[in-house]
Amino acid sequence: MSSALRRAAAGLCVAATALAARADPLPERGYGLPHDASLDGHRIDWLIHFTIVGLGLVFLVVLGALAYAAIRHRGKHTAAYDHGNSRRAALLVLACVAVVFFVIDGNLFVHSIGDLDAHFWNFKAAEANPRMVRVEVNAHQWAWTFRYPGPDGIFNTDDDVVATNTLHVPVGVPVVLQLASTDVIHSLYLPNFRVKQDAVPGSITRLWFQAQEPGEFEFGCAQHCGANHYKMRGVLTVMAADAYERWAAASAADAKRGFDPEDKDARWGWEWRKF
Amino acid sequence: MALPATHAPSAETQPIHPAPTSFVKKYVFSLDHKVIGIQFLWAGLIFLLVGGTLAMMIRWQWAFPYHPVPVLGSIFLRGSGGVIGPALYQNIFTMHGLIMIFFAVTPVLIGAFGNFLIPLQIGARDMAFPILNMLSFWFFALSQLIILASFMVALGPGGAGWTSYPPLSTNIGMPGIGQTMVVLALFTTGVSSTMGAINYVTTVIRLRAPGMTYMRLPLTIWGLWLTAILNALFIPVLGSAALLLFLDRTFGTQFFIAGAASVRGGGDPILFQHLFWIFGHPEVYILILPAWGIVGDILSFFARKPAYWYRGSVYAMCIITVLSALVYGHHMFITGMSPMLGKSFMLLTLLISAPAMVLVFNWIFTIWRGSIRFATPMLFALGTVFVFGLGGLTGLFLGDISLDLYLHDTMFVVGHFHFTMAAASFLGAMAGIYFWFPKMFGRSLSERLGKAHFWFSIVGLTLVFGGQLLAGYAGQQRRLFDPYQYTFIQGLRGLNRWTSYFAFTLFAGQFLFVWNFFKTVFARGHTAPQNPWEVTTLEWTRTSSPPPFHNFDVIPQVQRGPHEFANPKVKELLGRDYLGQAEDMPEATAPAAGAARA
Numbered sequence: 001m002s003s004a005l006r007r008a009a010a011g012l013c014v015a016a017t018a019l020a021a022r023a024d025p026l027p028e029r030g031y032g033l034p035h036d037a038s039l040d041g042h043r044i045d046w047l048i049h050f051t052i053v054g055l056g057l058v059f060l061v062v063l064g065a066l067a068y069a070a071i072r073h074r075g076k077h078t079a080a081y082d083h084g085n086s087r088r089a090a091l092l093v094l095a096c097v098a099v100v101f102f103v104i105d106g107n108l109f110v111h112s113i114g115d116l117d118a119h120f121w122n123f124k125a126a127e128a129n130p131r132m133v134r135v136e137v138n139a140h141q142w143a144w145t146f147r148y149p150g151p152d153g154i155f156n157t158d159d160d161v162v163a164t165n166t167l168h169v170p171v172g173v174p175v176v177l178q179l180a181s182t183d184v185i186h187s188l189y190l191p192n193f194r195v196k197q198d199a200v201p202g203s204i205t206r207l208w209f210q211a212q213e214p215g216e217f218e219f220g221c222a223q224h225c226g227a228n229h230y231k232m233r234g235v236l237t238v239m240a241a242d243a244y245e246r247w248a249a250a251s252a253a254d255a256k257r258g259f260d261p262e263d264k265d266a267r268w269g270w271e272w273r274k275f
Numbered sequence: 276m277a278l279p280a281t282h283a284p285s286a287e288t289q290p291i292h293p294a295p296t297s298f299v300k301k302y303v304f305s306l307d308h309k310v311i312g313i314q315f316l317w318a319g320l321i322f323l324l325v326g327g328t329l330a331m332m333i334r335w336q337w338a339f340p341y342h343p344v345p346v347l348g349s350i351f352l353r354g355s356g357g358v359i360g361p362a363l364y365q366n367i368f369t370m371h372g373l374i375m376i377f378f379a380v381t382p383v384l385i386g387a388f389g390n391f392l393i394p395l396q397i398g399a400r401d402m403a404f405p406i407l408n409m410l411s412f413w414f415f416a417l418s419q420l421i422i423l424a425s426f427m428v429a430l431g432p433g434g435a436g437w438t439s440y441p442p443l444s445t446n447i448g449m450p451g452i453g454q455t456m457v458v459l460a461l462f463t464t465g466v467s468s469t470m471g472a473i474n475y476v477t478t479v480i481r482l483r484a485p486g487m488t489y490m491r492l493p494l495t496i497w498g499l500w501l502t503a504i505l506n507a508l509f510i511p512v513l514g515s516a517a518l519l520l521f522l523d524r525t526f527g528t529q530f531f532i533a534g535a536a537s538v539r540g541g542g543d544p545i546l547f548q549h550l551f552w553i554f555g556h557p558e559v560y561i562l563i564l565p566a567w568g569i570v571g572d573i574l575s576f577f578a579r580k581p582a583y584w585y586r587g588s589v590y591a592m593c594i595i596t597v598l599s600a601l602v603y604g605h606h607m608f609i610t611g612m613s614p615m616l617g618k619s620f621m622l623l624t625l626l627i628s629a630p631a632m633v634l635v636f637n638w639i640f641t642i643w644r645g646s647i648r649f650a651t652p653m654l655f656a657l658g659t660v661f662v663f664g665l666g667g668l669t670g671l672f673l674g675d676i677s678l679d680l681y682l683h684d685t686m687f688v689v690g691h692f693h694f695t696m697a698a699a700s701f702l703g704a705m706a707g708i709y710f711w712f713p714k715m716f717g718r719s720l721s722e723r724l725g726k727a728h729f730w731f732s733i734v735g736l737t738l739v740f741g742g743q744l745l746a747g748y749a750g751q752q753r754r755l756f757d758p759y760q761y762t763f764i765q766g767l768r769g770l771n772r773w774t775s776y777f778a779f780t781l782f783a784g785q786f787l788f789v790w791n792f793f794k795t796v797f798a799r800g801h802t803a804p805q806n807p808w809e810v811t812t813l814e815w816t817r818t819s820s821p822p823p824f825h826n827f828d829v830i831p832q833v834q835r836g837p838h839e840f841a842n843p844k845v846k847e848l849l850g851r852d853y854l855g856q857a858e859d860m861p862e863a864t865a866p867a868a869g870a871a872r873a
Contacts, residue, residue: 010727013783031770034750034763044681048672048748055668062639062664069642070649070657073578078852079646079841084583084637093584093640097632104671105625112677113618120677121614141448184443185544187609187684191750191763194681198610200544201442202533205611218761222684222752224436226448227362230756 034191037217037238039210040119041194047111054104120195123275126174126208133169136269137179139186139199139221142228147269150252156269158259161251165234167219168251169211170244176208178273187223190236196222204273211238289400289482294824304413306405307824308390311412313715315386316708318412318419320792323379324785329371331782336364338775340757361756365434366453368754370426372437373457375697376562377464378419383704384565385468385506386415389475389499391715395814395822396493398484398831398857403477411470418463425456433457436754438551441531441544445523458521465514468506475503484813484857486833490589491856493812493837494582495707497589498568501596502561509554509561509600516550548607556603560595562696563663566703567592567634570656572837573706574638576810577653578645579852581838583637591630591637598627608679617676624674631667635660646841646852650808651725655706658733659699665737666694669744687747690740698736705732705788713803714814716796717821724791731784735777742774809853812837816855831857 033045073079082089126132136147136155146167150159169175179188179199189196190209197207221232239247260266295301305311328347335344336359343349348357359367390408394401402408425432430451435444439458442448479492479500492500519530529542575582582588604612604620612620638660647653669691672678682688705728713719747753751764751771758764758771806815814822817831839845839854846852848861 006723006727013780031745031749031766033748041681044677047675048678048681051672051678055671059664059668062635063661065639065643066657066660069639069645070647073642073645074647074649075579077646078846079578079580080644081581081841081843082583082644083581083585083838084640085586089584089640090587093587093633093636096636097629100632101629105628108671108675108678109622109625112621112675115677116614116618120680184448185440185610189684189752191681196609196680196683200533200610202543203545203611218763220752220761223440224365224754225443227360227365227434227756229365229754230361230758230760233760 036192036194037211037213037215038190038193038195039212040115041192043111043115043119044194047108047115051104051108054107058100058104123176123206123208126176126210129174131170132174132176134272135167135169135175135177136272137177137188137199138182138268139179139188139225139232140182141184141226142221142232144186144188144219144221144232144234145268148248148251149272150255151249155272156267158261159252159256160267160269161248161255162266163251167234167236168244168247169236169238170241171211171214171238172241174208174210177206178270179205179207180270182268184225185223186221186225186232188219189222190217190219192217198223204270206273206275211236214238214240214243289830291400291825304409306401306409308394308402308405308408309715309822309826311408312387312389312391314412315382315390315415316715318416319379319382319387322374322419323383324789326371326374326379327782327785329367329374331779332359332367333364333371334775334778335359336367336756337758338772340759359756362434363431364756365436365754366431369433369436369457370422373433373461374422376437376558377461378422380562380696380700380704381464381468382415383708384562384700385499385502386412386471388495388565388569388704388707388711389471389503391711392495392814393475393478393499394482395714395818395826396496396812397479397482397487398813398817398827398833399478399482400825400827400830402474403481404474407470407474411467411474414463414467414470418460418467421456421460421463425453425460428453428456438548438555439520440551441520441523441547442533444520445532447532455521455524458517458524462514462517462521465510465517468510469514472503472506472510475499476507479503484831484833486831486857488833490586491833491836493568494571494585494588494592495565495568497592498564498566498571501592502564505557505561505564505596505599509557512550513554513558516547516554519550520547545607545610548610549603552603552606553600555606557599559692559696560599562700563703564592564596566659566663566700566707569703569707569710570638570659571634571641572812573652573656573710574641574660575838575840576710576808577648577650577656578642579648579840580641580645581836581840583640583643585836585838587633588637591633594630595627598623598630602627602674605674605679608676609683621674621676625671628667628671628674635664635667650709651720651722651729652706652710652808654726654729655702655709655732658729659702659706661733662694662698662702662736662740665740666691666696666699669694681750682747684753685747686743686751686753689753690743690745690747693740693743694736698740701736702732705729710808711814712795713807714820714822717803718795719801719803719807720791720795724787728784728787728791731781731787735781735784738777739774739781742770742777746770746774809851811839811853811855813856817857833857834859 138145143164145164148161149155181199181201186199187196193209195209197205215238217236219234219236343357432453435449522528523530531544531547532542571588602624605624608617709725746767751758803820805820813831818827833856837856841852845854
């Protein structure tokens with residue numbers, strides 16, 4: 001096959017793909033991180049961005065060196081006879097590594113530990129807030145069921161508010177979730193709050209976040225949990241404090257009216273776990 | 276000749292066996308490591324095509340959900356009118372992952388190169404255990420057969436993801452014989468890999484030619500050897516996990532089923548994740564170490580310059596091998612792992628980036644001040660450095676717990692591990708195939724087609740996996756049948772569609788390789804000379820292309836390391852820029868030298 005024919009065939013392939021692609025929308029809006037509606041999400045965003053910039057610089061420098069070497073040394077002169085075995089050669093490599101390691105990895109490690117201890121894993125502070133909201137989550141194929149303790153503050157009683165795929169929380173207050181699963185492993189994922197946590201059968205895991213603005217946000221499942229994994233989606237409604245109080249009182253009254261003492265399966269909640 | 280104690284047994288213990296004559300002994304149940312290597316190559320490349328086809332179906336689904344798949348749909352999905360449904364979709368991505376990792380990349384990188392290269396590069400006549408070697412291939416073929424058969428049973432093949440997490444992978448989530456067959460195939464391929472690994476480890480320790488000290492081994496052999504050690508240690512763990520899962524599915528045991536509202540059991544699903552990832556993370560390095568070794572050698576060979584700080588590269592690979600077993604917990608950061616354990620795993624994970632960077636900087640310094648020949652294998656090796664850079668750097672985000680709170684289980688993870696395990700392993704393997712093809716088949720592949728294949732691959736891989744990283748950064752979860760159920764992902768429809776177009780182009784570009792390969796193997800093609808690339812290692816300098824059954828007429832006496840390029844003294848005396856590993860320095864024609872031949 002002649003090279004002209006070959007080039008024509010390759011060109012045809014590219015043209016056909018381009019034609020097919022032209023009919024479709026160009027990449028739309030929607031890039032970048034989802035809107036951050038949480039108290040602590042900005043810590044994750046900052047760390048991601050610092051790391052992108054830092055690693056981007058490293059990558060560009062390395063790529064530049066590679067490209068320069070490839071152009072400058074493309075067989076025009078004889079190669080240097082250098083095994084790079086000297087102490088100086090080793091130190092050069094180790095110095096390059098040390099710079100990247102301490103700046104990028106070091107920053108990641110220090111910030112991550114700090115953020116986890118002070119914020120994301122600091123359940124003590126979250127639960128110390130007298131207004132904090134506690135919710136028990138039961139994940140199952142393929143929905144999320146939430147249980148609020150109701151006015152009595154105790155789970156598994158007749159005033160528990162139970163909701164499926166909708167979660168209502170007040171703004172500006174820590175929300176602490178304890179998660180369990182009925183069947184397989186699921187993972188509660190709140191993209192606008194930058195958190196997720198697996199729900200594992202046989203154990204109880206926990207997660208907390210705090211919403212900073214009212215509105216409706218999506219949550220979903222992040223762990224493949226069967227054919228309808230993609231449908232395990234719900235809506236988180238963040239409400240102003242007084243609206244939340246009204247919602248909670250009305251829902252608790254509804255729950256009490258609908259309570260069926262015979263239906264044992266409906267009382268899947270557990271005593272709030274102390275970790 | 277008195278050999279130092281460190282030297283392996285030589286000629287007396289490596290007799291020349293007569294070559295087999297019957298077709299079955301020669302090509303089917305062959306004991307010859309070269310034939311077995313080529314068997315693995317074929318088996319792997321065919322499954323690479325199968326896995327790639329499945330990937331195209333996933334990409335179609337993300338671009339055009341609920342639309343009939345063109346061509347493939349009318350062949351394989353007649354029952355549903357060519358449309359992929361949610362249940363079938365989970366089968367497709369599960370089998371894509373399993374096939375690519377265990378039945379395509381593993382046989383090509385480890386089965387093919389390990390078998391073909393280890394004896395040839397260390398100067399041995401065959402593997403230490405030829406029968407075990409043959410069994411290793413046939414167990415592997417059996418496991419591939421089980422995988423193919425699992426597509427034909429009721430309820431389809433496995434659907435619990437390539438990681439097969441229970442309880443989803445037990446009868447609770449995946450009823451039907453298909454998932455059981457997948458687990459069985461994993462176990463069988465584990466048996467095959469373990470046999471291969473024992474063989475490789477032993478061969479490198481026992482059968483090195485005289486003078487082939489550890490610090491004179493080609494980097495390729497270091498990569499393959501360390502891989503074999505990891506395989507020997509950790510594949511049995513995967514085997515035990517697969518066996519326990521098999522018992523849970525078939526005999527009603529409850530190793531991985533915990534008591535929960537709707538199920539009873541005394542087991543622990545997280546236990547499986549520990550078993551899986553203590554194998555699974557070394558597996559990442561099992562797939563990349565051979566590619567690193569190949570790249571390290573090829574960069575030196577085609578830059579015509581010694582590999583920079585060879586010892587540093589060797590030490591770095593050894594450290595990574597050890598660390599690879601200690602970092603697996605980063606796959607489980609959000610399972611509810613104890614904070615102390617999580618932080619320890621995070622520290623160890625970040626540590627592993629230091630030796631990996633040593634390798635990268637050594638590669639850069641190797642080609643620096645070289646005299647580069649841009650042949651196809653060199654392009655693929657440079658491409659490997661590029662995509663491994665992207666894969667490695669994105670790994671830093673994911674080694675970090677607080678970023679995993681957001682990024683875990685998103686497309687960012689998918690993009691990251693495709694850059695390392697798919698792109699870097701694939702390009703590394705292709706560098707190896709283009710480089711050793713003349714030695715394997717005695718013919719040279721077309722350079723023009725090879726270069727076109729390279730550009731399709733590097734551009735395609737970068738755009739496809741880059742698109743995945745972007746989708747993950749914007750929050751898209753992995754493994755969604757229809758991502759656009761979520762409002763916040765709807766803006767990514769264009770991105771996903773474009774990524775799919777790039778994927779289709781990448782896939783189409785691979786047929787350049789298929790054509791090149793078949794054309795050269797079966798039809799005409801330039802007969803390759805013994806050492807077409809003018810390099811130093813034993814398989815090129817001391818035996819023909821392809822080598823005879825017994826590899827070497829005389830077991831070579833190795834004199835030096837594998838990267839003796841650009842030595843001015845050699846240039847002056849021999850008029851060329853390289854000196855073979857077993858070649859005498861021209862003036863040293865003393866009587867002791869047993870075999871001096873270019």
